[in-house]
Amino acid sequence: GNNITLWKYESWLPVKKIVSLNEGGTPLYRLNNLEKILGVKELYAKNEGANPTGSFKDRGMTVGVSKALELGMKRVACASTGNTSASLAAYAAKAGIEAYVLVPSGKIALGKLAQAIIYGAKVIPIKGNFDDALRVVIEASEELGIYMLNSINPFRLEGQKTIAYEIYDQLQKVPDNVVLPVGNAGNISAIWKGFKELYEAGVIDKLPRMIGIQAEGASPLAKAWKEKRKFKPEKNPETLATAIRIGNPANWEKAWRAVEESGGMFEIVSDEEILKAQRILASKEGLFVEPASAASLAGLIKLLNEEKVDRDESFVLVTTGHGLKDPDIVLRNFKLPEPIEPTLDAFRRVIE
């Protein structure tokens, strides 16, 4: 494939490239089949599942771990719903430093857990959810001098903002809308920052609307925004899209500002709508993404049905993680047929 990596934008990043796994340069697909099905003029997917560890987190980690090395750090840590831990583990391995990852016990997708283990991180399951794990890792970093690489760490967002640069480079124009799932709310903030930097540098002369999608059972930001009231965390976030099963998004103010400044919006989708969107994206466009990533399509479908967005505009869905991260979800909702005899007859019967 191409060897365009995120470091093409080195001069726009706050650290020199020290550790890289050729992250970035991910494909931007034209979803021409879904354009016809949904009646949308221009629909794209920025496929972040094509990154080295299968999610957009690699963009933040190449910059964040490079910074850790520049600071002479020997130990890094994060709390994670899964992808951040998988990514931190890989970049720490490449960098030759120790990684400690705290994950909500029993609520992390199999693929992500396998990655964190095999890359050699110290995986610490927490009795509680992501929000509990994040609290512990912040205390640990203060007390024990372990470098914290959650998305509160600004260097993570610096890497993730390159999604905006690449969307502009690949489209050769600014899309009217960027639609993406929101959990800890780092990514929507980072992508908005990237577009604003291009705008302030005079590279682009318009800005996209930022549209953040949350899962019904874990939607503190979207609920507050839709009900026009102050943000308040949700105590027990619940969704099968475990990547965004977050009740107290650390970057909620930045995300709120991104939506306000861009004239965008938040929307809420159910787990059922997420699963339906995951299947449509795969079976109509050949794009298999994990449930949280499918929330972007589920959100767009809802907004189109509610006529809250204009189908004559252009939309980029940021599909944030590869479908293979969470194969369980698919197998749990799919009935395999019985095995057949190894004969042509048996095969003929089953395909008629």
Ligand SMILES: Cc1ncc(COP(=O)(O)O)c(/C=C/C(=O)C(=O)O)c1O
């Ligand atoms: C596939 C996928 N899609 C969307 C999100 C939400 O992005 P943010 O709103 O920036 O948090 C995540 C986040 C995952 C973690 O927060 C973690 O791995 O700890 C993700 O893995």
